[in-house]
Amino acid sequence: MPRTKEQYEQMRIATREKIQAAAMQLFVQKGFGSTNVQDIADAAGISIGLLYRHYKSKEKLFNELVDFALAGMAQQMEYFESNEVSPKQAMDQFVHEIYNDMMTGEQFANLLILMQQSFLTGGGAAVNHVEVTRVSEQLFAATAKLIKRGQERGEFRSGNPDEMVLLFYSTIHGLAAMKMMLQHNFQMPSPVALTSFLYKEGE
Missing domain, CATH: 1.10.357.10 (Tetracycline Repressor, domain 2)
Known part of the structure; x- marks a missing residue:
């Protein structure tokens, strides 16, 4: 059964929240300059491609x-x-x-x-x-x-x-x-x- 628009939106929001939580933790622990996009994707448990779909840069x-x-x-x-x-x-x-x-x-x-x-x-x-x-x-x-x-x-x-x-x-x-x-x-x-x-x- 295909997902509804509402379900896709919930997934999108959930993914962004995971990215934000992971990035915030890494920025605090390692600093902005020492954190790269791959670090954030790994911490969020997603692919780097999916991260770039939500954010074009750190x-x-x-x-x-x-x-x-x-x-x-x-x-x-x-x-x-x-x-x-x-x-x-x-x-x-x-x-x-x-x-x-x-x-x-x-x-x-x-x-x-x-x-x-x-x-x-x-x-x-x-x-x-x-x-x-x-x-x-x-x-x-x-x-x-x-x-x-x-x-x-x-x-x-x-x-x-x-x-x-x-x-x-x-x-x-x-x-x-x-x-x-x-x-x-x-x-x-x-x-x-x-x-x-x-x-x-x-x-």
């Missing part, structure tokens, strides 16, 4: 992964700016999502490291560094505004919001690197530990 694959990370950052920024919940509730939700992602898999940590590689190694010749910088700065600014609103409401500790943002994201990126380095010996700090410098005591 640069395009790398860029798509970076775009995925940027989309997540933009979505989080919009949530911080939406005022749907209190600043503390918004930060709590964000931190719990980070905690759960770090506890249950490697994708979030890999995405953070991939973003760092896009800056430090120039991975992906066509990566739009201007866009990466723009979205990153917007997320940092949105987080600083969230902290400032939380301070005005008496939910957050006093202090320079920009410095607090820098400390917060530096901690998250550092934890992503530690997770990759320590593997099974990694122990993710609790959400309370991650926000202890943000919230007033007793909050």
Whole structure:
């Protein structure tokens, strides 16, 4: 019985997801420059020809992964700016999502490291560094505004919001690197530990 269009589309999506997962793991472990297309195909369990049907080059694959990370950052920024919940509730939700992602898999940590590689190694010749910088700065600014609103409401500790943002994201990126380095010996700090410098005591 021939496959339906829906079945072919599901197969196409499943193959792309395998390629993306394999590429992300290799880019993080070996670096962009040391990873070749054959490595990715082997790790994904597919032929190199099938990989090329989905991605014409490893640069395009790398860029798509970076775009995925940027989309997540933009979505989080919009949530911080939406005022749907209190600043503390918004930060709590964000931190719990980070905690759960770090506890249950490697994708979030890999995405953070991939973003760092896009800056430090120039991975992906066509990566739009201007866009990466723009979205990153917007997320940092949105987080600083969230902290400032939380301070005005008496939910957050006093202090320079920009410095607090820098400390917060530096901690998250550092934890992503530690997770990759320590593997099974990694122990993710609790959400309370991650926000202890943000919230007033007793909050």
